[in-house]
Amino acid sequence: MTTKKIIPCLDIKDGKVVKGVKFQDVKEVAKPSELAKLYNDSGADELVFYDITASNEGRKIFSNILKEVTDNITIPLTVGGGISTLEDIAAVLDCGASKVSITTGALKNPQLISDAAKKYGSQCIVLAVDVKRVDGIFRVFAKGGREDSGLDMVSWIKRGEDLGAGELVVNSIDTDGVKEGFDLPMLEAARKAVSIPIIASGGAGCIADFVELFTKLPGIESGLAASVFHFDEVKIPELKQALRENGIAVDYM
Numbered sequence: 001m002t003t004k005k006i007i008p009c010l011d012i013k014d015g016k017v018v019k020g021v022k023f024q025d026v027k028e029v030a031k032p033s034e035l036a037k038l039y040n041d042s043g044a045d046e047l048v049f050y051d052i053t054a055s056n057e058g059r060k061i062f063s064n065i066l067k068e069v070t071d072n073i074t075i076p077l078t079v080g081g082g083i084s085t086l087e088d089i090a091a092v093l094d095c096g097a098s099k100v101s102i103t104t105g106a107l108k109n110p111q112l113i114s115d116a117a118k119k120y121g122s123q124c125i126v127l128a129v130d131v132k133r134v135d136g137i138f139r140v141f142a143k144g145g146r147e148d149s150g151l152d153m154v155s156w157i158k159r160g161e162d163l164g165a166g167e168l169v170v171n172s173i174d175t176d177g178v179k180e181g182f183d184l185p186m187l188e189a190a191r192k193a194v195s196i197p198i199i200a201s202g203g204a205g206c207i208a209d210f211v212e213l214f215t216k217l218p219g220i221e222s223g224l225a226a227s228v229f230h231f232d233e234v235k236i237p238e239l240k241q242a243l244r245e246n247g248i249a250v251d252y253m
Contacts, residue, residue: 002218002221002249003249003250003251004214004220004221004222004223004243004248004249004250005045005046005199005221005222005223005250005251006043006044006045006210006222006223006236006239006240006250007044007045007046007047007048007199007222007223007224007225008035008039008044008047008048008224008225008226008229008230008236009047009048009050009201009224009225009226010032010035010036010047010048010049010050010069010226011050011052011226012032012049012050012051012052012062012065012081013051013052013053014053015032015062015065016030016031016032017030017031017032017035017230018052030230032049032065032068032069033065033068033069033071033072034072035230036049036069036072036073036077037072037073039073039075039229039236040072040073040074040075042235042236042237043236043237043240043251043252044075044236045075045076045222045250045251046075046076046077046078046098046222047069047073047075047076047077047078048077048078048079048080048101048169048224049066049069049077049078049079049080049081049097050079050080050081050101051079051080051081051082052081052144053081053144063091063092063095066079066092066095066096066097067095067096070095070096070097071096076098076099077096077097077098077099078097078098078099078100078101078126079092079095079097079099079100079101080100080101080102080103080126080128082105083100083101083102083105084104084105084108084109084112085105085112086112086115086116086119088105089116089119089120093120093124098124099123099124099125099126099167100116100120100124100125100126101126101127101128101169102116102125102126102127102128102165103127103128103129103130103142104142104143104144106127106160107140107142107149107151107156108142110159110160110163111163113125113127113160113163113164113165114163114164116164117163117164117165117166118164121166122164122165122166123166123167124166125164125165125166125167126165126166126167126168126169126199127157127160127161127165127167127168127169128168128169128171129153129156129157129160129168129169129170129171130142130144130145130171130173131153131170131171131172131173131186132145132148132172132173132174133174134148137152138152138153138154138186138189139151139152139153140152140153140156141173145173145176153170153186153189153190153193154189154190154193157170157190157193157194158193158194160194161194161195161196165196166196166197167196167197167198167199168190168194168196168197168198168199169198169199169201169224170183170186170187170190170198170199170200170201171201171202171224172186172187172201172202172203173202174186174202175202175203176201176202176203177202177226177227178203178205179203179204179205179206179227179228180203180205181203181204181205181209181212181213182200182202182203182204182209182212182213182223183200183202183203184212184213184216184217187200187213187217187220188217191217191219191220197221197222198219198220198221198222199220199221199222199223199224200213200217200220200222200223200224201224201225204223204224204225204228204234205228205233206228206233206234207234207238207239207242210223210225210234210239210242210243211242211243211246211248214243214248215246215248240252
């Protein structure tokens with residue numbers, strides 16, 4: 001039985017952790033390093049750090065803030081935002097990140113996935129897709145959900161896997177911050193398309209949503225969430241206990 005992972009996400013804007021609904025109306029939550037340490041000490045399996053405006057603003061990631069985070073945790077950290085070159089990846093890894101998440105940079109230059117996988121190993125390269133339904137089609141969006149790439153999710157993630165991505169984050173814009181459950185149809189379509197591990201993102205509102213995710217889609221390896229953890233609506237130890245009670249394997253602290 002595959003052990004499932006629980007992954008809090010730190011969306012960073014102007015140096016602070018923020019959260020919105022469907023990528024809109026973002027509000028400040030906390031200082032990144034403090035929240036990261038809290039999750040590290042609470043039993044999170046991994047952590048994700050997204051600089052959510054870096055790509056849209058055409059700048060590099062906040063390396064000073066990233067370093068503060070890595071100095072406060074011992075669990076693996078995946079970092080994304082404004083990564084478009086091998087030099088960007090090197091800078092993030094030098095700050096202590098375990099993996100690098102590429103979204104807009106990969107859409108602009110798919111070869112970046114292949115080059116990065118060859119240099120650092122596929123296990124280090126995460127392809128993240130922000131997906132929204134457009135006329136009934138799962139469409140991939142760029143620049144923090146602001147720009148429709150015109151690409152179909154299934155064809156894009158298949159290509160990403162072929163290029164060497166070792167992991168996939170599927171983030172549903174339709175359910176982001178809504179707290180009514182993960183986007184199971186979207187995740188099922190992704191799971192059928194690729195064989196690499198998938199992190200489900202967008203829509204978690206309570207413990208039952210994680211139980212439903214791993215029960216109905218046992219092929220999904222990880223559940224990622226933000227606001228339910230940030231606002232203490234779901235505590236990670238209680239979530240893991242509930243998952244175990246439902247026959248879902250998780251690691252304890």
